Amino acid sequence: MNHWDPFSWKAKPAKHLPHYANAAHLEEVRNELMLLPPLVVPGEIIRLKSAIAEAGMGKNFILQGGDCAERFIDCNSHAILNKLKILLQMSVIITYGSRRSVVRVGRIAGQYAKPRSNNVEIQDGKEMFSYFGDAVNSFHPDPALREPDANRMQMAYTYSAATLNYIRSLISGGFADLHYPHHWDLYSMDKAKSWPKYQETLSRILDAIDFFESIGGARGEILDKVDFFTSHEGLLLEYEAALTRFDSDLKIFYSSSAHMLWIGDRTRQLGGAHVEFFRGIANPVGIKIGPSTDPKELVALLRVLNPEKEKGKIVLISRMGRSFVKEKLSPILETVMTSFEPVTWSCDPMHGNMIKTDQNRKTRHFDDILGEIKETFLLHRSMSSCLGGLHFELTGDDVTECLGGAADIKDTDLEQNYETYCDPRLNYTQSMEMAFLISDLVNRRQV
Numbered sequence: 001m002n003h004w005d006p007f008s009w010k011a012k013p014a015k016h017l018p019h020y021a022n023a024a025h026l027e028e029v030r031n032e033l034m035l036l037p038p039l040v041v042p043g044e045i046i047r048l049k050s051a052i053a054e055a056g057m058g059k060n061f062i063l064q065g066g067d068c069a070e071r072f073i074d075c076n077s078h079a080i081l082n083k084l085k086i087l088l089q090m091s092v093i094i095t096y097g098s099r100r101s102v103v104r105v106g107r108i109a110g111q112y113a114k115p116r117s118n119n120v121e122i123q124d125g126k127e128m129f130s131y132f133g134d135a136v137n138s139f140h141p142d143p144a145l146r147e148p149d150a151n152r153m154q155m156a157y158t159y160s161a162a163t164l165n166y167i168r169s170l171i172s173g174g175f176a177d178l179h180y181p182h183h184w185d186l187y188s189m190d191k192a193k194s195w196p197k198y199q200e201t202l203s204r205i206l207d208a209i210d211f212f213e214s215i216g217g218a219r220g221e222i223l224d225k226v227d228f229f230t231s232h233e234g235l236l237l238e239y240e241a242a243l244t245r246f247d248s249d250l251k252i253f254y255s256s257s258a259h260m261l262w263i264g265d266r267t268r269q270l271g272g273a274h275v276e277f278f279r280g281i282a283n284p285v286g287i288k289i290g291p292s293t294d295p296k297e298l299v300a301l302l303r304v305l306n307p308e309k310e311k312g313k314i315v316l317i318s319r320m321g322r323s324f325v326k327e328k329l330s331p332i333l334e335t336v337m338t339s340f341e342p343v344t345w346s347c348d349p350m351h352g353n354m355i356k357t358d359q360n361r362k363t364r365h366f367d368d369i370l371g372e373i374k375e376t377f378l379l380h381r382s383m384s385s386c387l388g389g390l391h392f393e394l395t396g397d398d399v400t401e402c403l404g405g406a407a408d409i410k411d412t413d414l415e416q417n418y419e420t421y422c423d424p425r426l427n428y429t430q431s432m433e434m435a436f437l438i439s440d441l442v443n444r445r446q447v
């Protein structure tokens with residue numbers, strides 16, 4: 001293969017990268033980022049890779065989730081705690097229901113850059129750049145504040161570090177001890193059809209935890225020391241390249257900005273800048289694949305990104321939309337399976353199911369999200385393949401961004417608490433209900 005270095009992508013055509021007007025300032029920021037300590041280290045990355053390899057074989061299950069776009073203003077104890085809590089609780093429910101351990105991967109501590117369909121937009125009669133994520137520009141609709149600002153990359157590093165530091169402290173301090181019922185705010189689910197079943201499951205989970213404790217304490221081993229990994233879209237290549245480090249013992253380059261990075265559906269072109277960057281790092285790499293994916297090109301991409309055919313290196317995250325799973329994913333599955341390229345399959349049931357309300361709000365319906373998950377499980381099973389994970393946009397807060405679910409959120413309810421800066425997320429109750437429903441599917445009990 002040709003020469004690679006963390007900045008070799010600069011010679012390739014790039015999509016969705018901001019243009020910084022002040023090149024000297026950009027270089028200054030880049031040089032400072034290059035000196036900062038890594039946020040994650042190779043030992044953790046390798047551990048995640050082997051967990052992903054196991055998920056590919058159906059031995060465990062990847063739960064990846066978090067905000068569409070993290071916001072700097074949410075770098076506070078309450079918001080971080082809620083995000084961690086929802087992922088931990090979902091993972092406990094799925095583990096209990098499916099008897100498979102769950103690998104938790106947050107879209108957190110770095111999910112600050114967004115690809116957008118339109119580069120510019122009009123607000124209050126003024127043209128300005130679209131919002132590209134807090135690492136690039138401000139959400140505030142002011143043309144000056146929408147100019148890409150390289151300082152925001154330093155802020156992204158700082159906020160990521162603060163978030164990850166708090167997550168690590170919470171986990172080592174015993175926050176993962178989930179057997180206090182008052183931590184499970186399930187009251188909001190009492191309208192769900194299956195509410196009695198959920199309550200029953202929850203009391204069994206708490207009972208099982210008590211049982212383990214009483215026979216000698218599985219707590220230290222199992223409940224207090226959960227693994228938690230970080231991930232984000234590796235979109236902003238200036239930032240990612242500046243945080244790429246070389247491990248001289250292992251002789252690998254790795255991204256130190258998160259354990260896992262993914263390539264978006266819009267930036268996975270062969271020969272493009274993003275693929276060039278990703279082919280050089282040792283981290284596990286997600287690839288989002290939408291309905292436009294060409295199966296043969298995808299196999300060529302797998303060969304570029306994983307020439308050593310390492311298991312656990314690639315997570316293929318399909319996001320076809322509920323009604324296109326069969327038509328679009330079948331040929332891809334077939335081609336990838338016959339290519340013998342090792343991949344772990346996941347499904348993002350969010351990005352193919354976007355709708356707009358009459359009030360021009362972007363939203364998604366709970367039933368479509370669940371529908372895509374069911375279709376995807378069914379298809380994998382029918383082709384003797386294994387769906388090893390799911391990828392959600394969700395939050396632990398009580399927002400009103402997605403329709404449906406136990407509380408049956410309607411489009412007229414969306415204004416109550418529509419907070420996202422980008423795509424709509426499942427709220428706490430919707431996420432919990434999703435976890436109960438998924439665990440049955442993971443366990444193959446029903447489709």
Ligand code: PEP
Nearest residue numbers: 068264265266288319351
């Ligand atoms: C995302 O995950 O926020 C995203 C933009 O997804 P995709 O690349 O699948 O459109």
Ligand code: CO
Nearest residue numbers: 068393422423
């Ligand atoms: Co999104």
